[in-house]
Amino acid sequence: MPLVRIPTPLRPHAGGNDSANAAGATVGEVLNSLTSDHPDLRSRLFDGEDLRRFVNVYVNNEDIRFLDDLDTPVAPTDEVSIIPAVAGGSV
Amino acid sequence: MKSASFQPLRVDLSELGGMCEWARTGNALHRESVHQFLGPLVIESLERYSRQMRFGPLGEEGQRRISASRVTICGCGALGTVLANHLARAGVGFIRVVDRDFIEIHNLQRQILFDEDDVASNLPKAEAAARKMRLINSQITVEAVVTDIDHTNILSLVSDVDLILDGTDNFETRYLINDAAVKLGKPWIFGGVIGSEGQTMTIIPGKTPCLRCVVETSPPPGMTPTCETAGVLGPAVSTIASFEAIEALKILSGKTDSLNRDLIMVDLWNWSFRQLKVAALLGKVDCPTCRHGKFEWLDGTMGSQTTTLCGRNAVQISTRRDDILDFQEMASRLSEIGNVRHNAFMLRFETEGHEFTVFPDGRAIIKGTNDIAKAKSLYAQFLGS
Numbered sequence A: 001m002p003l004v005r006i007p008t009p010l011r012p013h014a015g016g017n018d019s020a021n022a023a024g025a026t027v028g029e030v031l032n033s034l035t036s037d038h039p040d041l042r043s044r045l046f047d048g049e050d051l052r053r054f055v056n057v058y059v060n061n062e063d064i065r066f067l068d069d070l071d072t073p074v075a076p077t078d079e080v081s082i083i084p085a086v087a088g089g090s091v
Numbered sequence B: 001m002k003s004a005s006f007q008p009l010r011v012d013l014s015e016l017g018g019m020c021e022w023a024r025t026g027n028a029l030h031r032e033s034v035h036q037f038l039g040p041l042v043i044e045s046l047e048r049y050s051r052q053m054r055f056g057p058l059g060e061e062g063q064r065r066i067s068a069s070r071v072t073i074c075g076c077g078a079l080g081t082v083l084a085n086h087l088a089r090a091g092v093g094f095i096r097v098v099d100r101d102f103i104e105i106h107n108l109q110r111q112i113l114f115d116e117d118d119v120a121s122n123l124p125k126a127e128a129a130a131r132k133m134r135l136i137n138s139q140i141t142v143e144a145v146v147t148d149i150d151h152t153n154i155l156s157l158v159s160d161v162d163l164i165l166d167g168t169d170n171f172e173t174r175y176l177i178n179d180a181a182v183k184l185g186k187p188w189i190f191g192g193v194i195g196s197e198g199q200t201m202t203i204i205p206g207k208t209p210c211l212r213c214v215v216e217t218s219p220p221p222g223m224t225p226t227c228e229t230a231g232v233l234g235p236a237v238s239t240i241a242s243f244e245a246i247e248a249l250k251i252l253s254g255k256t257d258s259l260n261r262d263l264i265m266v267d268l269w270n271w272s273f274r275q276l277k278v279a280a281l282l283g284k285v286d287c288p289t290c291r292h293g294k295f296e297w298l299d300g301t302m303g304s305q306t307t308t309l310c311g312r313n314a315v316q317i318s319t320r321r322d323d324i325l326d327f328q329e330m331a332s333r334l335s336e337i338g339n340v341r342h343n344a345f346m347l348r349f350e351t352e353g354h355e356f357t358v359f360p361d362g363r364a365i366i367k368g369t370n371d372i373a374k375a376k377s378l379y380a381q382f383l384g385s
Helices: A008-013 A029-035 A041-046 B013-020 B028-038 B040-044 B049-055 B059-067 B078-090 B118-119 B123-138 B152-156 B170-183 B234-253 B327-334 B374-383
Strands: A004-006 A019-021 A054-057 A080-084 B068-076 B094-099 B140-145 B161-166 B190-192 B197-203 B264-266 B271-275 B307-308 B314-317 B339-342 B347-351 B354-359 B366-367
Touching: A004 A029, A008 A041, A008 A080, A019 B161, A029 A041, A029 A080, A041 B354, B040 B123, B049 B059, B049 B190, B068 B078, B068 B152, B078 B094, B078 B123, B078 B161, B078 B234, B094 B123, B123 B140, B152 B170, B161 B170, B170 B190, B170 B271, B190 B234, B197 B234, B271 B366, B307 B374, B314 B374, B327 B339, B327 B347, B354 B374, B366 B374
Parallel strands: A004 A080, B068 B094, B068 B161, B094 B140, B161 B190
Antiparallel strands: A004 A019, A054 A080, B190 B197, B197 B264, B264 B271, B307 B314, B314 B366, B339 B347, B347 B354, B354 B366
């Protein structure tokens, strides 16, 4: 099963885990099964059926926008990462 | 003192005109005393950079380019002080440091150019940083600019430099920098840190994706942690700023073959280092900025005049004025309803659980609230609008 890496800000909505295995053959399927396990994540990642514009998703370090977006195929050994923008810089 | 391959830079600094405004930068006395002690050859030569020049890819030619180069550091907090420190020591010929803020005691944990005396002196960060940088390297020119970077002033702050460095703490300013950099065709380096995690990316307009290609939009307020809720660790900021600084040295020395083409993500607490491949996004993403030339932050259609400040339960309100505020007059009125003190750079006023820091151009930072509407009311109520 593909491994999904969960960023620090979203861990409280994923049972505190920094990663989770989620079934699926595409990025969309993997994220759907992840968010059915952790429903709180759903609204933070998706706006309806689409990913929120400030959420970037990578498969093995490649941005899915360069691949096939949510239809990007995912192998069982692949790693899917949810990458939030880091705003801080600390004044 | 000299190695065989080493040629001292025989330049009379007084002949460099605008580049070395010793009188304006207040460096004359310091430079004179250092000269007496070390002799002019050492000061005005490249000897101090010998260890850096011995690094093969840089060499003396690279150093000469670095010494002739100009940068603007946007923001002089944790990222900015580390950037300023590295680039001053590396001999970047002209460094403009822009910051809107004053030093507070909780900055000292990570903002490496500042000390307790600076807090006690109520110095602006840009000014305190510039003073330290001139002590570190009297051979370079440092310009301190105490202002809030916005769409009305950014072009004047970055048009005359070779590289723009991100030491800011918010996406609004970063998108503004991105607009200006893409419009002017200048490289800039993005960096951001929260907790023990950070990101950085080198942006060369036309050759790499821009910030908006990669981060299409920033999360809405309250959606992600800030320095206030998640804290921030000094070594994490230093790491990201050091990544920015090494990229700066490559760009300024003309050695661009080794530039970072990825979005770098590190988590120092959990020892992860990732290089996300974003280079292929160039041309693939329908980017409003670098594909369509829409500069929405630069033309003022995006961005606001108010900003909640990362990590501080405070709101900044910018009301640009043509005149300079009269702090004496303001202090005499406000002293009847709260504690007031002021110097040439700022007026501080405390009342009813709120602290106002007012700047000569009318800008104010209001502490004690994250609510922009409330902050606007407080501004109007106590300072007038």
